[in-house]
Amino acid sequence: MGLHDIVAAARAGDRRATARLLTAVENQTPDAPEVARRVLGGDALIVGITGSPGVGKSTLVSALIAAWREAGLRVAVLAVDPSSPFSGGAILGDRVRMADHALDEGVYIRSVATRGHLGGLAATTGAGVRLLEGLGFDVVIVETVGVGQAEVEIASLADTTLLLLAPGMGDGIQAVKAGVVEIADVYVVNKADRPGADGTVRDLKAMMSLVRREPGEWRQPVCTTVASEAKGIDELVAAIGKHRDWLAGGDHLALKRRRRAAAEIRARVEAALRERYRVTEELAEAVANGETDVASAAERVLRGDGDA
Known part of the structure; x- marks a missing residue:
């Protein structure tokens, strides 16, 4: 069963189809973005x-x-x-x-x-x-x-x-x-x-x-x-x-929905940034041992040079 059929079944009340879509969203599987685009x-x-x-x-x-x-x-x-x-x-x-x-x-x-x-x-x-x-x-x-x-x-x-x-x-x-x-x-x-x-x-x-x-x-x-x-x-x-x-x-409901959407967008962006700009154990150890300072370490991470 393709994604189109799963979404259609979920809209018709099929619990197993609904569960499959929720599982994709919760586990952030590769097809999760497509699920989100299809169910708006x-x-x-x-x-x-x-x-x-x-x-x-x-x-x-x-x-x-x-x-x-x-x-x-x-x-x-x-x-x-x-x-x-x-x-x-x-x-x-x-x-x-x-x-x-x-x-x-x-x-x-x-x-x-x-x-x-x-x-x-x-x-x-x-x-x-x-x-x-x-x-x-x-x-x-x-x-x-x-x-x-x-x-x-x-x-x-x-x-x-x-x-x-x-x-x-x-x-x-x-x-x-x-x-x-x-x-x-x-x-x-x-x-x-x-x-x-x-x-x-x-x-x-x-x-x-x-x-x-x-x-x-x-x-x-x-x-x-x-x-x-x-x-x-x-x-x-x-x-x-x-x-x-x-x-x-x-405008209370519309404002609440906008704030909710903004919070979700920020959460997704922040998660992507954390994944992209990882702090390695080696760099953390260098700061802890006094070999470099926090600001310099942060600059290394942002340049993509996260290794100590």
Whole structure:
């Protein structure tokens, strides 16, 4: 089967074809550039979901899938998992929790290994999102690893970023700190049937009351859910829809997409430059031993004379 046929099959909903295209993009195979050229366009809603481990991200994703599928939308999920220390691949914990949708032809779920990339995403997540969008999915959900307050990369990728918190996990205190809390477009207090949920909601609202906003700026809502019972999911979907409408109402969505594209281009250029201008062990050793200075060593690398 040629690439044209694989792309056509993927657009028609063939999971194996979609998996082959994603594998090419993730592994940067020789035909990856051609795959990217053939699969362009799309206008999917890109939703990022982040939060500390244990707050119920995967369970919430499963509930959101059910809600959007009931509305007749095709949904794709990129669940970024930590890399396995044995195989280097994704651990697949997220796919286990989303097993209810395994037989739904309108849902595609892919576990993606971080492969050591920091920031909660894999290095090729952006390319994967663009591919799925081009294949005609209506919603693309990106679930991050859940590494805590350093996990801010999702904000540059998603149209709408959800931050999940849960009562009894110290998140109420963390809410007043800078970091991942600042990137959220919608706050979600999950496991809201547990003691302390009201306090977490109060902490978030108190934090937001301290933030100065200009007229017309987006004000992040606080939604409460019990994802395991699908409670509060309709309200959350409505909040995501309102944020999408707000983005589309001005130049916000177009600006976000331009910044995302620029970030992807820079990442690809930087990767090519790192590959082209390699720093050899010999040159690093020469600097470490005081035989040459850093500026002179850098000039050698840029001239293509990287050997000490």
